[in-house]
Amino acid sequence: MPVVIRNINSIQVFNAVADVQNVTRAAQLLNSSQSAVSYHIKKLEAELDTALFRRSASGLELTEAGSILAGHVARGLEAIRTGIDQAASRAGSIELALLPMFASRWLSSRLGGLLEANPGVQLSIKNHNNNYAHMANPERFADLGIQWGRGSWSNFEVTKLWPERLVVVCSPAYLAAHPIREPSDLASCTLLHVDDTRMWEEWFADNDVQLPETRSQMMLEDRHFQLSSTINGLGISLFASWAVQSELERGDLVNPFDRTFGTSFAYHLIIPQNADLSPSAKAFHDWLLKTSRSARPVGQPATRHS
Known part of the structure; x- marks a missing residue:
């Protein structure tokens, strides 16, 4: 004994x-x-x-x-x-599950303020391909994360950062080879996407166009690859309008409809239910929600955080 x-x-x-x-x-x-x-x-x-x-x-x-x-x-x-x-x-570390485009185009330029206000914080950035909300044990991967979608993920505390506006974009060369004047013209284009076709399905339905079952499409690994593929003329894409603003301004991409479109998709801050956030992770959570209100991308409407 x-x-x-x-x-x-x-x-x-x-x-x-x-x-x-x-x-x-x-x-x-x-x-x-x-x-x-x-x-x-x-x-x-x-x-x-x-x-x-x-x-x-x-x-x-x-x-x-x-x-x-x-x-x-x-x-x-x-x-x-x-x-x-x-x-x-x-207690001073934070493991973040981030989407690469969100991290590089919105978050990275703002993290300095967080680190200055919390010098003891240690950030561990983990990229994911929009699958954090679908992991069997997400709490083992990260304390909290950013997920793109409609926000209907069970077993998570979900907060939408802001409503999005989508833009249809392609390269100038692709537009020259595939004239686009009406939403129905996209039925004959190669549709580029990540994850699945739900965004395109929503867009076609909102514009009263039947999505052809035999359409040409290409599924890509992540948004950055989708962006480079779009610039290289492989097809046409839907992006959050703010995320490709610099490419539109430089002329790498064009917006054939010269407008944006509403969507049910958005970036969300998600936390596994019953997660016991460390003080530093809680500070990051509060900082991100506050920053998303005051520094939302240009052109995005305000939203209330619960």
């Missing part, structure tokens, strides 16, 4: 005495009395039913059993100290 140490203080006292091999010195280091130190050593020896120290001309010496215990105790206390350090560090 395992020996039960009923008072962990006895282990700490034993460690101190083993280090200095002197009861008086150990009492000084522990800010305790000699009698209290002696009591803990005798109590521990009684519980183990073996002597841990013997007296010598120079003071105390560890017995064979004491030496064995001292080695294990030293390693054990060091492991505990390491765990405490890591736990303290974890």
Whole structure:
């Protein structure tokens, strides 16, 4: 049957005495009395039913059993100290599940303000392909994250950052080869998308156009790849209007309809339900919601945060 140490203080006292091999010195280091130190050593020896120290001309010496215990105790206390350090560090760390385009085009330029206000925060950025809300154990991947979609994810606390406006874009060369004047003209175009075709399905339905079942399409890995593929003339895409503003201004992309379109899709801040956010993760959560209200992309309407 395992020996039960009923008072962990006895282990700490034993460690101190083993280090200095002197009861008086150990009492000084522990800010305790000699009698209290002696009591803990005798109590521990009684519980183990073996002597841990013997007296010598120079003071105390560890017995064979004491030496064995001292080695294990030293390693054990060091492991505990390491765990405490890591736990303290974890309290200041935040693991974020981010979508690359959102991170690079909106978040990265604003993180400086967060880090200046919270110098102890340690950010760990983890990219995902819009699958954070669909992971079996999302809390093991990140504390919280950004997800694109309609916000209907069970087992998450979901907050929409702002309503979006979508823009239809293609390269100038693609437009020259595929004249687009009406929404129905897109039925003969190659539709580029990520994840699935729900955004295109919504757009065609909102514009009273039947989406052909035999349409040409290309599914891409992420938004950055979709953007480069669109610029390179592989097809036509739907993007959040603010995300491709610089490409439109430079002429890398064109907007054949010269307008934006409403959508039920948006970026959301999501947290696994029942997650116990660290103080730093909670600070990031509050900062992001506040920043999304005051620094929303140009042209995006205001929304209320719950």
